[in-house]
Amino acid sequence: MPTLSELEQLAGTETLKIVMVGHVDHGKSTLVGRLLHATGFIPESKVDHIKKVCEDQGKGFEFAFLLDALEEERDQGITIDVSQMFFRTKKRNYVIIDAPGHKEFLKNMISGASNADVAFLMIDAEEGIQEQTQRHAYILSLLGIKQVAIVMNKMDLVDYSEAVFNSTKEIYSKYLASIGVKARIFIPISAYHGENVMTKSGKMPWYDGPSIIEVLDNFQAHDDRSKLPFRFPVQDVYKFDKRRIIAGRVETGKISVGDEILFLPSGKKTKIKTIEKWNAEPPKSVEAGTSTGFTMEEQIFVERGDIGCVPGHKPQVSDRFQANIFWMGNKHLEKGGKYILKLGTQEMECVVESILKVINSSTLEEISKNSHEVAKNEVAEIIISTKKQIAFDTFDEIPETGRFVIVHDQDVRGGGIILKTAQVPTGMGI
Amino acid sequence: MDHLDKLENQSIFILREAQKKFKKLAMLWSIGKDSNVLLWLARKAFFGHVPIPLVHIDTSYKIPEMIEFRDRYAKEWNLNLIVGQNKKALAEGMNHTLGRINCCTALKTNGLHQIMEQYDYKGLILGIRRDEESTRAKERYFSPRDKNFEWDFKDQPPELWDQFKTNFDENTHIRIHPLLHWTEINVWEYIRREKIPVVSLYFSKNGKRYRSLGCAPCTAAIDSPASNVDEIIAELRMGKTSERAGRAQDQEDTYAMQKLRVKGYM
Numbered sequence: 001m002p003t004l005s006e007l008e009q010l011a012g013t014e015t016l017k018i019v020m021v022g023h024v025d026h027g028k029s030t031l032v033g034r035l036l037h038a039t040g041f042i043p044e045s046k047v048d049h050i051k052k053v054c055e056d057q058g059k060g061f062e063f064a065f066l067l068d069a070l071e072e073e074r075d076q077g078i079t080i081d082v083s084q085m086f087f088r089t090k091k092r093n094y095v096i097i098d099a100p101g102h103k104e105f106l107k108n109m110i111s112g113a114s115n116a117d118v119a120f121l122m123i124d125a126e127e128g129i130q131e132q133t134q135r136h137a138y139i140l141s142l143l144g145i146k147q148v149a150i151v152m153n154k155m156d157l158v159d160y161s162e163a164v165f166n167s168t169k170e171i172y173s174k175y176l177a178s179i180g181v182k183a184r185i186f187i188p189i190s191a192y193h194g195e196n197v198m199t200k201s202g203k204m205p206w207y208d209g210p211s212i213i214e215v216l217d218n219f220q221a222h223d224d225r226s227k228l229p230f231r232f233p234v235q236d237v238y239k240f241d242k243r244r245i246i247a248g249r250v251e252t253g254k255i256s257v258g259d260e261i262l263f264l265p266s267g268k269k270t271k272i273k274t275i276e277k278w279n280a281e282p283p284k285s286v287e288a289g290t291s292t293g294f295t296m297e298e299q300i301f302v303e304r305g306d307i308g309c310v311p312g313h314k315p316q317v318s319d320r321f322q323a324n325i326f327w328m329g330n331k332h333l334e335k336g337g338k339y340i341l342k343l344g345t346q347e348m349e350c351v352v353e354s355i356l357k358v359i360n361s362s363t364l365e366e367i368s369k370n371s372h373e374v375a376k377n378e379v380a381e382i383i384i385s386t387k388k389q390i391a392f393d394t395f396d397e398i399p400e401t402g403r404f405v406i407v408h409d410q411d412v413r414g415g416g417i418i419l420k421t422a423q424v425p426t427g428m429g430i
Numbered sequence: 431m432d433h434l435d436k437l438e439n440q441s442i443f444i445l446r447e448a449q450k451k452f453k454k455l456a457m458l459w460s461i462g463k464d465s466n467v468l469l470w471l472a473r474k475a476f477f478g479h480v481p482i483p484l485v486h487i488d489t490s491y492k493i494p495e496m497i498e499f500r501d502r503y504a505k506e507w508n509l510n511l512i513v514g515q516n517k518k519a520l521a522e523g524m525n526h527t528l529g530r531i532n533c534c535t536a537l538k539t540n541g542l543h544q545i546m547e548q549y550d551y552k553g554l555i556l557g558i559r560r561d562e563e564s565t566r567a568k569e570r571y572f573s574p575r576d577k578n579f580e581w582d583f584k585d586q587p588p589e590l591w592d593q594f595k596t597n598f599d600e601n602t603h604i605r606i607h608p609l610l611h612w613t614e615i616n617v618w619e620y621i622r623r624e625k626i627p628v629v630s631l632y633f634s635k636n637g638k639r640y641r642s643l644g645c646a647p648c649t650a651a652i653d654s655p656a657s658n659v660d661e662i663i664a665e666l667r668m669g670k671t672s673e674r675a676g677r678a679q680d681q682e683d684t685y686a687m688q689k690l691r692v693k694g695y696m
């Protein structure tokens with residue numbers, strides 16, 4: 001536990017969000033519980049409480065119970081939904097997102113992982129690479145999470161064997177390379193016994209790399225969003241008093257008072273007159289991540305859904321695009337089916353025009369070409385056409401305005417990233 | 431942009447989404463520190479205005495200073511305050527000696543239920559946080575409740591890239607949690623930075639203070655010399671007891687909070 005003066009110095013430092021992913025029962029919750037306990041972020045009362053629950057169930061101390069709070073989770077020994085916990089090291093603050101490893105709860109894993117900056121992917125050394133070990137890595141690549149460390153857990157069950165570690169590492173590295181994920185490191189640990197978690201383990205002298213906590217502190221928490229072109233999806237227009245304020249969040253880039261602003265797809269253009277702020281001096285400029293509001297030089301008509309940009313760095317405007325999507329709905333995504341697309345603050349009816357190919361998100365096996373449907377947990381490349389034109393970027397250029405969700409029957413059922421504007425096929429003059 | 435700015439920006443984004451998407455929307459004001467921060471954030475989100483009514487569920491067992499605080503700031507900040515109370519249950523003599531889970535369900539959950547029905551609210555904003563206790567750690571920002579107020583924690587809708595669940599059946603409602611990603615320390619750091627007023631019960635008198643506020647019979651003061659915000663932050667950074675340790679209903683049963691929350695507790 002750091003001293004008080006060390007902790008005081010931490011106030012205001014950066015926060016890194018890390019997600020734990022991997023196959024069910026490979027020890028994600030156990031590692032998180034162990035980390036929270038070892039860094040002193042579990043109240044004694046909670047540890048006592050878990051001891052009592054474990055005794056009642058006739059078990060040894062289960063670190064996972066610190067997170068798996070639901071009665072059903074403890075009875076079955078699995079994580080159903082994502083937990084987010086908080087802890088600190090001497091370097092910075094962490095939010096640790098414990099995602100479920102069961103295939104049934106993939107949508108919960110995606111909900112958790114979509115919020116993360118970096119990932120730990122866990123593999124059970126004894127059981128080896130399993131279905132979700134692969135699927136989760138692929139989902140991370142689709143979500144754009146580039147910093148990934150591979151944690152080989154339960155090394156105690158394979159006698160801390162270097163050979164087992166190396167052979168799994170070799171096979172899995174090939175898989176990761178095939179999906180374009182570059183693992184930062186492979187770390188052999190035993191979460192249950194605390195080997196290589198906080199400090200180097202004496203049980204694995206053949207491993208001279210960092211412990212879990214050292215790997216955590218070595219991840220980089222850079223936020224480059226302010227360096228990208230300016231994007232400002234309009235949330236709402238307020239007229240609570242004499243000011244007419246265009247409200248929203250600067251997703252990328254920055255803008256200053258007096259700058260030109262162009263709204264797409266509507267095409268309206270004016271200049272920023274003021275940047276509004278309650279109970280503070282009005283700022284002269286704002287950067288990515290700020291929820292803000294502008295008044296304009298001219299009273300142009302702007303509404304929710306429009307994306308503000310600066311002329312010269314415009315998003316694309318189209319009613320067709322090609323995307324990679326992952327499907328989480330129990331009902332299949334259908335070719336020709338009507339859905340609601342949400343991108344930024346735009347909400348629009350859309351049709352799945354074609355399904356170019358469907359792949360198994362674990363084995364990456366191509367299931368079909370020109371398919372008619374996409375089943376739950378599958379990934380597909382599709383063409384979407386929207387009822388009216390929308391503004392967007394490709395995910396590679398600007399992730400914040402290059403990703404979207406698909407809503408059906410009131411719930412988000414799929415997510416996707418835009419690859420490119422789709423050409424209008426011949427014979428379909430629009 | 432520091433960590434408090436980041437937390438604030440995310441919460442404002444959520445408040446604005448809620449206000450845009452729900453015509454029948456209310457915010458729960460428990461008078462505790464979290465809901466005061468939430469109210470402050472609403473004034474930031476809407477540039478000095480609070481276009482959302484505030485609902486306070488008065489169990490009649492609240493500590494008197496909480497009610498004084500409520501009435502003072504409702505007036506000072508020109509708030510649209512709606513006070514709800516399960517009068518029937520109180521008339522029938524409901525109190526914590528009949529079982530804490532029963533009492534919380536009757537006076538808080540059902541009291542809230544009555545107000546929601548009376549005003550037909552479809553969205554309810556609450557100041558709960560993931561670090562408060564383990565079932566809240568699993569919550570979504572926009573969390574649906576069915577017609578019986580129940581939380582289906584085994585099948586929560588996906589929530590990614592700040593695209594929230596804003597469509598729902600007529601007889602259900604959505605709970606909105608703009609402070610979900612804050613910690614207890616963050617809340618106090620923000621109170622310090624923004625100079626947000628809080629009930630004096632949080633500050634130590636005669637070696638005791640309240641860390642979490644609720645009804646008088648079920649909320650205990652903790653031993654603490656912390657008599658100002660700086661001292662509270664220092665105490666929390668060193669501390670190892672949980673925030674809700676003084677809330678008796680949580681300790682009633684191993685899964686007390688799960689059982690209460692499934693039925694619509696905050």
